[in-house]
Structures are given as structure tokens and as C-alpha cells.
Amino acid sequence: MILPSPADLLPAMARELKAHLARHDIAAARFIGIRTGGVWVAQALLAELGRQEELGTLDVSFYRDDFTRSGLHPQVRPSELPFEIDGQHLVLIDDVLMSGRTIRAALNELFDYGRPASVTLVCLLDLDARELPIRPDVVGSTLFLPAGQRVKLTGPAPLTLELRCLDTQAQQ
Amino acid sequence: MTPTDAKRPLQLNDQGQLRHFLSLDGLPRELLSELLETADSFLEVGARAVKKVPLLRGKTVCNVFFENSTRTRTTFELAAQRLSADVITLNVSTSSTSKGETLFDTLRNLEAMAADMFVVRHADSGAAHFIAEHVCPNVAVINGGDGRHGHPTQGMLDMLTIKRHKGGFENLSVAIVGDILHSRVARSDMLALKTLGCPDIRVIAPKTLLPVGIEQYGVRVFHNLAEGLKDVDVVIMLRLQKERMQGGLLPSEGEFYRLYGLTEQRLALAKPDAIVMHPGPINRGVEIESAVADGAQSVILNQVTYGIAIRMAVLSMAMSGQTAQRQAEQENA
Numbered sequence: 001m002i003l004p005s006p007a008d009l010l011p012a013m014a015r016e017l018k019a020h021l022a023r024h025d026i027a028a029a030r031f032i033g034i035r036t037g038g039v040w041v042a043q044a045l046l047a048e049l050g051r052q053e054e055l056g057t058l059d060v061s062f063y064r065d066d067f068t069r070s071g072l073h074p075q076v077r078p079s080e081l082p083f084e085i086d087g088q089h090l091v092l093i094d095d096v097l098m099s100g101r102t103i104r105a106a107l108n109e110l111f112d113y114g115r116p117a118s119v120t121l122v123c124l125l126d127l128d129a130r131e132l133p134i135r136p137d138v139v140g141s142t143l144f145l146p147a148g149q150r151v152k153l154t155g156p157a158p159l160t161l162e163l164r165c166l167d168t169q170a171q172q
Numbered sequence: 173m174t175p176t177d178a179k180r181p182l183q184l185n186d187q188g189q190l191r192h193f194l195s196l197d198g199l200p201r202e203l204l205s206e207l208l209e210t211a212d213s214f215l216e217v218g219a220r221a222v223k224k225v226p227l228l229r230g231k232t233v234c235n236v237f238f239e240n241s242t243r244t245r246t247t248f249e250l251a252a253q254r255l256s257a258d259v260i261t262l263n264v265s266t267s268s269t270s271k272g273e274t275l276f277d278t279l280r281n282l283e284a285m286a287a288d289m290f291v292v293r294h295a296d297s298g299a300a301h302f303i304a305e306h307v308c309p310n311v312a313v314i315n316g317g318d319g320r321h322g323h324p325t326q327g328m329l330d331m332l333t334i335k336r337h338k339g340g341f342e343n344l345s346v347a348i349v350g351d352i353l354h355s356r357v358a359r360s361d362m363l364a365l366k367t368l369g370c371p372d373i374r375v376i377a378p379k380t381l382l383p384v385g386i387e388q389y390g391v392r393v394f395h396n397l398a399e400g401l402k403d404v405d406v407v408i409m410l411r412l413q414k415e416r417m418q419g420g421l422l423p424s425e426g427e428f429y430r431l432y433g434l435t436e437q438r439l440a441l442a443k444p445d446a447i448v449m450h451p452g453p454i455n456r457g458v459e460i461e462s463a464v465a466d467g468a469q470s471v472i473l474n475q476v477t478y479g480i481a482i483r484m485a486v487l488s489m490a491m492s493g494q495t496a497q498r499q500a501e502q503e504n505a
Contacts, residue, residue: 059213062225071189071492072227074206078216112222 001143003151006044006124006159009140014048016138017091017122026118029089032056034106035077037095040155041124045093056081058092063105079109086114095153097123100134125151125161182305186500189493192304192313193486196324196363204328204367211332211478211485217254218480227488228257234287235261236279237316238294243452243476244316244326248291251483257288279307287311289491297321312494314486320356320383325486326451327360329479331368333471334406336478337447341365345372347400347442348391350410350432350459353381353421357451358410362389376400378432380421397432401441409434409450409460425458435461439469447471 021029031053033042039057046055057080061073092106103121110116123136127145145151150164183192183199190203217225233252237245245261252259264278282290289312292300297319304313317323331341338344346365352358352375365373366389373391375382386393394400401407412428422428439448448460448470456462465472 062213062217062227067227067492068495071496072210072488076210076213078213080216108226112224113220 001146001163003143003161003163004141006041006140006153006161009124010044010048013122013124013138013140014045017045017120018049020120020137021089021091024118024120026089026120029091029120030056030083030085031091031093032058032081032110034092034094034102035059037124037153037155038093040153040159041095041122042093043156044159045122054082056083058106058109060102060105060109063109065101065105081113084114085110085116087117088114090116090119091122092119093122095124096151097121097126097134097136097139098129100130100132103134104132124153127151182301185493185497187493187496189496190486190489191493191497192300193324193490194301194304194313194315195322196327196360196367197322199367201367201369204331204364207328207482207485207489208332208335210489211328211481212336214254214481214484215478217484218477224254224256226256228252228255228491231255231257231288231491232286233257233259233289233291233487234282234285235259235291235316236264236282236293237262238264238275238292238299239317241293241317243479244293244323247476247479248314248316248325248483248487251480251487252289254480255484255487257487275303276307279303283308283311288494289314289487291316293317295319310494310498312490314490317356320354320359322360322363323356323451324360325479325483326357327364328486329475329482330357330361330408330449330451331364332478332482333447333449333475337471337474338405341368341370344370344406345374345404346370346406346408347374347376347394347404348408348410349376349397349400349434351381351412352377352386352410353383354413355410358408359389361408362391366390372404374400374404376432378422378428397434397438398441401438404442405446407434407439407442407446407448409448409454411451411453412455412458429458433457433459433461434464436463436467439464439467445469449475452476 031042033039033055035057042055059077059079061076121136122138124140126136126139126142128142148166150166152162152164154160181198183194185191235248249259291314293316299318300313300315315324348358374394375391376394376397448464450472454460454465
């Protein structure tokens with residue numbers, strides 16, 4: 001399977017995001033990336049949009065729903081949101097959308113900081129394997145993966161998508 | 173299967189993850205570093221409007237305190253609550269044991285209430301270890317201080333304090349001053365500093381307040397405060413443990429303060445940016461001058477804040493390791 005290059009997807013994503021924000025009358029939005037891949041995509045997207053602003057970063061390890069199954073993620077880092085969440089329009093960015101559970105965890109975490117006016121979801125890839133009613137507003141590309149395969153984003157520069165075979169134990 | 177499996181230390185599971193937290197002795201540097209980094213993330217949670225994460229939702233943490241404590245007990249309670257666990261605190265000195273129930277029976281009863289974790293403080297060295305090994309192997313046991321042996325969460329909160337204020341441990345001189353003999357904090361600090369690579373650990377105390385064999389910790393011993401404080405980066409003051417003192421070790425408190433009390437004048441011998449730490453409760457005018465305790469170099473209250481984050485990290489890591497171990501044992505059964 002040939003995976004798309006993130007650099008080829010970003011211009012269209014930037015255009016779609018601009019159009020989406022305009023359609024919803026959102027003049028000012030705050031950008032938040034989900035660690036680690038989502039932060040890289042967010043940085044690339046901001047550059048594509050020509051915006052130079054502080055990016056929020058979110059580590060959802062403390063909000064995951066698989067703690068009793070998989071335990072605590074060993075490389076937790078603090079979330080850093082250098083702006084108010086209350087009443088703000090947020091653009092939440094992740095690399096790969098699979099089950100939707102990471103996004104659920106991220107939304108729960110964001111609401112512990114305040115009540116955003118809206119959250120727009122941007123994902124580089126959608127694997128069409130959602131287990132929750134969570135859909136991206138802007139997506140780079142949709143892929144159907146054969147069973148037992150996953151996609152991994154490496155970065156931050158250059159951003160590259162790699163196909164990985166799943167070992168039996170690992171879970172998203 | 174058995175918790176006394178000789179192939180691995182009691183406090184780690186088969187994957188080398190924390191399962192109980194009993195002592196800093198024998199824990200590898202990587203694990204201590206992971207604990208400090210996880211605590212760093214929890215520190216950020218404590219600064220939010222909603223100071224709570226759902227990590228231990230549905231778990232029950234039971235604080236079993238056989239010895240009085242304010243700071244350790246309340247910070248463990250807060251830590252458990254900020255992880256969304258249910259928490260009960262048992263002050264055992266005022267409960268069933270005074271009606272004749274044994275430690276064993278008290279703990280088995282708590283286990284029957286489906287407690288997932290015990291935080292134990294006891295006046296006898298090795299109490300938490302005993303409970304983890306013989307009483308409740310399937311409950312994650314955290315040592316909240318046992319006799320003179322250790323106070324590992326205090327040791328790690330001291331390390332977090334040093335790391336956040338000094339950046340690391342590689343080039344530091346750290347002095348631990350006062351009643352080393354009775355201090356479980358001193359033992360945990362010395363072990364942690366050594367594991368984390370601190371090259372110059374000093375203990376400063378009168379001969380009567382030093383344990384036999386102190387050299388095995390890889391420390392330099394000073395009996396003169398002025399000599400020992402010279403150019404240090406960190407001063408850790410210890411409380412003079414009056415309740416553990418059985419007479420004859422010191423002429424008087426006044427004499428101790430004159431020789432080992434930390435005054436502004438003496439602190440000036442340390443590096444200008446040296447920090448002053450103390451596990452609390454502080455005895456003003458016994459081991460530390462008020463001007464120092466409340467001064468610009470004091471990080472004593474920061475230590476309390478860091479203590480909550482460290483305890484959140486310990487609770488979540490031990491719960492994670494204990495759960496993994498139980499699952500692995502069930503699958504192999």
C-alpha cells in the first residue's frame with residue numbers, strides 16, 4: 001500500500017480549515033495539538049496557514065479509558081495550554097484518527113480547563129475504524145488498512161507516514 | 173505466582189514496573205527518573221482550575237496510619253482524590269487495634285472492602301514490606317514512612333524539589349543536616365541522591381546522632397556545620413526528633429541549635445543560590461532560624477506542593493504495575 005505524503009495533504013487541509021472556520025463565523029481560533037504526532041501536524045498546519053502563534057499541547061495519558069488494561073503511559077509530559085479555554089473557539093489536531101478514544105480523552109481534558117465555545121477537529125488521516133461518534137471536520141486523507149496493520153507518523157521534520165505490522169499485544 | 177518470588181524484587185512486577193512502593197533501595201535510576209517525570213506532569217494538573225484527572229476512577233485507596241501524621245496523610249488523601257480514587261483514612265491508633273484486633277485482621281478486613289491500595293505508616297521499620305509480602309500481596313502497598321527505615325515518597329519529593337530548582341543532580345553538592353540517626357527521610361534522601369548520580373552527598377551531625385555504618389551510603393561525614401556547608405547547592409535540614417530521642421544523645425536543644433542550627437549567617441557559607449529544604453514539621457529555633465525558614469532561599473512550602481504530585485505519580489504507577497501483574501497471573505493460571 002502506498003501511503004500519502006503529509007506534505008502533499010497539508011495545503012488542502014489548510015484551505016478546508018479556512019473555509020470551515022469562515023463558514024462558522026470563527027474569526028479567531030486557538031490551535032491545540034495532541035502529543036506527539038498531533039503537535040507535529042499542528043505545527044506544519046500553522047506554517048502552511050502562515051500563522052505564528054503559540055500552540056497548545058495536550059497529553060491525554062491521564063484521561064485514557066484503557067488504564068486498567070494498559071496501565072499508565074510511561075512517557076507522560078505535562079499538557080501546556082498557554083491561553084484561556086473558556087469561551088474560545090478551538091482547533092484540535094491529531095495525526096491519525098482510529099477508534100476516536102484519544103479524541104474523547106482530549107475533549108474530557110479540555111473541559112477540565114474550561115468551557116470552549118467550539119471545538120473543530122482536524123486529522124491528517126482517518127482510518128475509518130471509529131468506535132465512537134467522533135468525526136473530523138477536516139481530514140487529509142481516509143485510508144482502509146488491512147487487519148493487523150497500523151500507520152505511524154514520524155517527525156517533526158520531515159513528516160512521514162509509515163506502515164507498521166501490529167504485534168498481538170499492543171492496543172491503540 | 174508468589175509475591176516472594178526470588179527472581180524479582182518484591183516491589184516490582186515481572187516487567188520491572190512498580191507494583192508496591194516500599195523502599196528506594198534497589199530501585200533503578202530509570203524508574204526514579206520516570207517517577208520524577210510523571211510527577212512533573214501531575215504538577216501541571218495541580219495548577220489547573222479543575223485539579224482532577226480520571227485515572228484511578230473506581231479504585232479505592234486506603235490510608236492506614238499507625239502513627240500520627242498531618243502532611244503525609246493529607247497529601248496522600250489529596251493525591252488519591254485528584255486521581256479520582258475513593259479514599260478512606262484509618263487512624264489505627266484510635267480504632268480497632270485498641271479493641272484488640274491484630275494488624276493482620278485489620279488489613280484483611282480492609283482487603284475485604286475491596287481496597288486496591290494501602291498507604292501504610294508505621295513506627296516499626298519494615299511494616300509496609302511485611303504487609304506487601306505476607307498480608308495483602310494483591311493490594312498495591314505504599315510505604316508512608318516506617319520507623320527509622322525509610323520514607324520513600326518524601327525522598328522522591330525532595331528529589332523533585334532539587335530537580336526543579338537545580339535542573340539535575342550531576343554537579344550538585346547536597347548537605348543533609350541534623351538528626352540523621354532517627355531520620356527515615358535522611359535514609360531515603362541518601363539512597364535517591366546516590367541512585368540519581370549526585371556526586372557529593374554530605375551529612376552533618378554530632379556523632380551521637382549518626383547511625384553506625386553511615387559510610388555505606390557513599391556520603392561524606394562532617395561534625396562541623398560551617399565546614400560541611402561550604403559551597404553546597406542544597407541544604408536539607410532535618411527535624412530534631414524529640415519523640416524518638418531516648419535521652420543522653422544531646423546536652424540540650426539550646427546546645428544543638430548553637431552548633432547545628434541553620435542561621436542566615438551559616439547559610440551564607442553555602443553557594444549564594446543554595447536552596448534550603450526541610451521535610452517538616454519545622455522546629456523554629458531548634459534546627460532552623462525563622463529568618464531562614466521564611467527566607468528567599470527556602471523552598472520548604474514548595475516541597476509540600478511537590479509532595480502531592482509525587483504521591484499522585486507513585487499511586488498511579490503502582491496501581492498500573494499491580495494491575496498488570498494480576499492480569500498476567502490470571503492469564504497464566
